[in-house]
Amino acid sequence: MVAPQVDVLLETGKSVPLASLYAERPLVLVFLRHFGCPFCREQVAQLRMAKDLNIAFVGMGEPRQAQSFKGKLASPHPYICDPERQLYTAFNLGRGKAGQVVGPKMFLRGFGAVLRGQWVGLPIGDPWQMPGIFLIETDGRVSWEYRSTNASDNLSLGRIQQSFGKRQDES
Numbered sequence: 730m731v732a733p734q735v736d737v738l739l740e741t742g743k744s745v746p747l748a749s750l751y752a753e754r755p756l757v758l759v760f761l762r763h764f765g766c767p768f769c770r771e772q773v774a775q776l777r778m779a780k781d782l783n784i785a786f787v788g789m790g791e792p793r794q795a796q797s798f799k800g801k802l803a804s805p806h807p808y809i810c811d812p813e814r815q816l817y818t819a820f821n822l823g824r825g826k827a828g829q830v831v832g833p834k835m836f837l838r839g840f841g842a843v844l845r846g847q848w849v850g851l852p853i854g855d856p857w858q859m860p861g862i863f864l865i866e867t868d869g870r871v872s873w874e875y876r877s878t879n880a881s882d883n884l885s886l887g888r889i890q891q892s893f894g895k896r897q898d899e900s
Contacts, residue, residue, distance in 0.1 A: 750807065775885060
């Protein structure tokens, strides 16, 4: 797979080519479900300290909503605003089925996330959207991907770094 050659809207309100985000070093592109999702908040909290990785988050909110979300989570990484889900579609991230988004497992994981300080907020975007993580090389090639199996299926920073390292070993 090759990353689409599109312009993306950042939380700053500036439109830039997606390729500019991976022009100098590989990009870990993290697709979030919606800004009210406790699992998304948990994912950002886990990744915000990753100074060795070039990370950008994708959300369905408008720039001011992304700025607010970013500020609340003290995230230094850029946010791509995709309210029409065009980038989600380009990376073939669909909507989840009921068992992937609601149910006892999601409730228990959600309760745990809340206990860890990641509160549930109002959905900003489609609450049925599934998340995923993609590694885009400087030539635009997607060399690694992770498609979440359910709404709470986040990868830890360690697993992402481990997968990134495996990818580097294969080069």
